[in-house]
Amino acid sequence: MLRAVRAADGVTGVLGPFDPAATGQISANQHVAFAVVGLTGNPAQRAVRAQHLQQIVSRNAVAGLRTWLTGLSPIFNDNLHVEESSAERGETIGVALALVVLVLTLGSLVAPCIPLLVTAASLAITFGALEVATSVLSFDSFVISCVTMIGTGIGIDYSLFVVSRFREELARQSDSGPPASTQPPRRSPLPWPRPVAPS
Known part of the structure; x- marks a missing residue:
């Protein structure tokens, strides 16, 4: 050996x-x-x-x-493995709970998918940017957990705000009809010159 x-x-x-x-x-x-x-x-x-x-x-x-x-390097690797495993488990539980809360809040199975998809896309872009940045910079392993935690929270909150606002606008329009600023005019009269009788 x-x-x-x-x-x-x-x-x-x-x-x-x-x-x-x-x-x-x-x-x-x-x-x-x-x-x-x-x-x-x-x-x-x-x-x-x-x-x-x-x-x-x-x-x-x-x-x-x-x-x-x-030793120092093996212990670092073990700590990183435990941290990544804990983060994955926490993300799985957190996303499942968030999906349940969104379904109960929005009362639909389709609407909650929008915040989750937006969050997944934002995290993918952020991790891609970090992967590129690691070629010239060094980051602590804790950055992954911070990005996941903050990105998931902000992504779901902001997307939920947008979806809720959109649903409120749809409900308001269905009750009172489209507002004047968004309702297209049915006709647009054009001024025509009238004949003038000679005096």
């Missing part, structure tokens, strides 16, 4: 528990041991390389031996 780790890209060195220079890397009961792995690159590159090392460790696992990868 350690030979495969040493051959991985970005690994600067591996100090195994049985190396001559290793000290204190085996527990007193000899049931637990650890190896120290050095990685090169910036934090983002080390996070990617830590994921690759996790795959190498999983592929080369020995029967009866449990192995884990720990």
